[in-house]
Amino acid sequence: MEVFSFLCLLFSLLPSLFLYYHRSTSNRKTHGHHKDFKTYPLIGMLLEFLRNRNRFLDWTTQVLGDCPTNTSAFHRPGNIHGVITANPANVEHVLKSNFENYPKGEQFIVRLQDFLGKGIFNSDGELWKLQRKTASYEFNTKSLRIFIMENVRVELYTRLIPMLTEAVQSHRILDLQDILEQLSFDNICKLAFNFEPGCLGGTRKTGTEFMRAFENAATLNAGRFLYAVPFLWRVKKALNIGSGATLRKSISIVHEFADTIIRNRLESGADNNEDDLLSRFIGKDENSTEFLRDIVISFILTGRDSTSSALSWFFWLLCFNPEVEQNILKELKEIRSRNRKTIGDSYSMEELRDMNYLHAAIS
Incomplete structure (x- = not known):
């Protein structure tokens, strides 16, 4: 009976195995060998994932770089499947031109809920639109641009x-990315919440402690x-062990810091001061303290990581392209001469608009 059951199972799998083999060989003929994530029957890409999980970004970058469209599908046990892309046209399609067709979904939101709550990076639909609309209005005001320049x-x-x-x-060596993260963190806190963490230079211990906890929580x-x-992360969270315990401690520090920012703004009379992002959300009576905390954390995430990462890569690329660096310096010199400035003087918003080569280089 057991042999019969096994044969039935084997014959039921044969069509699937044949289709898998046919698709694998046709893919290799079309795209060349190893041009996609390696997948196996039943377990999908699990073996390759386990082999490369500690170098996930390097691995996926390498695979996608070999794909003709810089895009590949992936499958893992537990009904986990999807598409991963490094194609700018696809990214624009998902995040801009057809954004409403790509909600984050329950699997995504549940995993990040402890850290990001209902913030803009972890919400869909009307909740996302509310935050996006409020933030976009704030970041397009003239007073904000002036505040950014001064700050x-x-x-x-x-x-x-x-x-x-x-x-x-x-002759001291500095970690430029770390410094730029501190600079971006101080700027976004001042810009969005009118709060001075004093992280750059370590002038405030609480700001430095928060940054470490924030990095741990995000990672x-x-x-x-x-x-x-x-489901292993759920077990670690429930039992408060391993990374689950570390994450809980880090999130606690992050929440305490965000609550301090909110408390300071409420005590200073946020309703009478609409110069920062947080005040606009505080002015809406339906927003709870917990939701305001989610907003604080989300905008620290976007203001710190995106700016510091872009600048870190920018300076790294300049090191390998000295002719670009010289062209940037030449453009700055011309603007200084035209406006009778000397090295060390700050630039106005109008002068920044004249830096076309610098803008192109950053882009």
Whole structure:
């Protein structure tokens, strides 16, 4: 009886195995060998995933770079499947031109809920639209642009430039990405919440502690998508062990910091001051303290990581393209001469608009 059952199972699988073999060989003929994520019957790409999970970005970048469209489907046990892409046209289609057709979905939202709550990066539909509309209005105001110019100028002259100058004089090596993260973090807190964390230069211990906790929380939370056993993160969370315990502690520090920002804004009379993003959300009576916390965390995430990552890669690329660096310096020199400025003077918004080559290089 057991042999008969086994034969029935084998024959029922044969059509699937044949189709899998046919598709695999046709893909290799079309795209060349190893031009896609390796998949196996029943387990999908699980073996390759386990082999490369500690170098996930390098692995996926390599695979997608070999794909003709820089896009590939993936399958894992537990009904986990999807498409991963590094094609700018696809990214634009998903995030811009057809955004409403691509909700984040329950699997995504549940995994990030502890950290991001109902913030803009972890919400769909009307909740997302509310945050997007409020934020876009704030970030397009003239007063905000003036505030950005002044705040960045103060940060540069009182913190960043003295730090770099001291490092040159003492021949000290600095981690540029770490410094740019601190600079971006201070800027987004001041810009969005009118709060000064003093992280750059370590002038405030609480700001530095928060940044470390924020980094840990973001990394561990994203790691929930990389578990070979999909529900394992739930077990660790429930038992408060391993990465589950570390994540809980980090999120607690992040929440405490965000609550401090909200408390300070409420005590300072946010309703009478609409110069920052948080005040616009506080002005809406239906928003709870917990929702305001989600907003704070989400905008710190977008303001810190996106800016610091872009600038880190920009300076890294400049090191390998000295002719681009010289062209940028030439453009700055021409603008200085035209406006009778000297090296070290700050630029106005109008002068920034004249930096076409610099804009192109950053883009």
